[in-house]
Amino acid sequence: MEDLSTDRVIVMDELHGVRRVLDEAVAKAGLGYNASYVARAPAVAQALAAAGKGVCVVSDDPRFALRSLPIRLADGPLHVTLFGAWDSTHYASAQIRSCLDRLTVFCRDLFASPPGTKSGHTQVT
Numbered sequence: 001m002e003d004l005s006t007d008r009v010i011v012m013d014e015l016h017g018v019r020r021v022l023d024e025a026v027a028k029a030g031l032g033y034n035a036s037y038v039a040r041a042p043a044v045a046q047a048l049a050a051a052g053k054g055v056c057v058v059s060d061d062p063r064f065a066l067r068s069l070p071i072r073l074a075d076g077p078l079h080v081t082l083f084g085a086w087d088s089t090h091y092a093s094a095q096i097r098s099c100l101d102r103l104t105v106f107c108r109d110l111f112a113s114p115p116g117t118k119s120g121h122t123q124v125t
Contacts, residue, residue: 001029001073008036008054010045018059021080025073082107 004026011033012019026033036054039045043063045056050064059080062068071078084100086093 001025001031001071001078004033004055004057004071005031007034009033010037010039010048010054010056011035012042012045012058013038013040017080018057021078022057022071025071025078029073 011022014020037045037048039048039056042056042058042060045058046060046063046066048054049056050066056066057071084096084103086096090096
């Protein structure tokens, strides 16, 4: 996390969950960062990073020959929690649940959960 405060950082705009999680973690650590660019799309952020404009903070798979590194906090790696919600009376509620359950397994297999975190929970509200 300290490295981000000394480097040029390419961030997503305030509408993206990744940006909100980053800003919260930076504030909690009592740090700041130099947002050299604000992008609306993760691919644009990565293209800027590939062009040498800074490091980008996104949750997408690396593109443009970039490599991914976790952001380490005092209490473990920074992570973004994903939620799925739908109306339980929806006519396709069972199919939606099944799809999200399969997506949970896919994400868990593809992106190993940081130690000490919970993942794979599907909650109906």
